[in-house]
Amino acid sequence: MLMGVCTSMEINIKKNGFEIRTAHDIKGNERYELAKWEKTEDGRDYSFVLAYFHKDSDGFYNLIFVGDRPFQYLAEIDIADIWRELWMAQMMLNGDKPIE
Numbered sequence: 001m002l003m004g005v006c007t008s009m010e011i012n013i014k015k016n017g018f019e020i021r022t023a024h025d026i027k028g029n030e031r032y033e034l035a036k037w038e039k040t041e042d043g044r045d046y047s048f049v050l051a052y053f054h055k056d057s058d059g060f061y062n063l064i065f066v067g068d069r070p071f072q073y074l075a076e077i078d079i080a081d082i083w084r085e086l087w088m089a090q091m092m093l094n095g096d097k098p099i100e
Contacts, residue, residue, distance in 0.1 A: 009093065018036055036069075048069075
């Protein structure tokens with residue numbers, strides 16, 4: 001396992017209508033997000049961001065909620081699997097060795 005702060009990583013984990021993914025802005029900067037997938041009335045899939053990892057001034061990633069979306073969309077489900085995946089993603093981004 002590499003140690004140190006991650007500078008570039010593609011993440012894409014989908015589970016039960018949620019996704020932890022790498023997104024890119026128009027300048028090509030990476031952002032790591034927790035998104036929720038739903039369907040429109042006509043059956044098309046779409047997603048929106050519930051939380052994202054923000055790199056702080058020390059170079060470490062912190063999970064930032066988008067408003068109250070995590071409470072609104074995670075309140076009715078068992079979030080243990082999603083929480084563990086977020087925790088593992090944050091450890092990888094920060095260069096920590098995940099616990100087996």
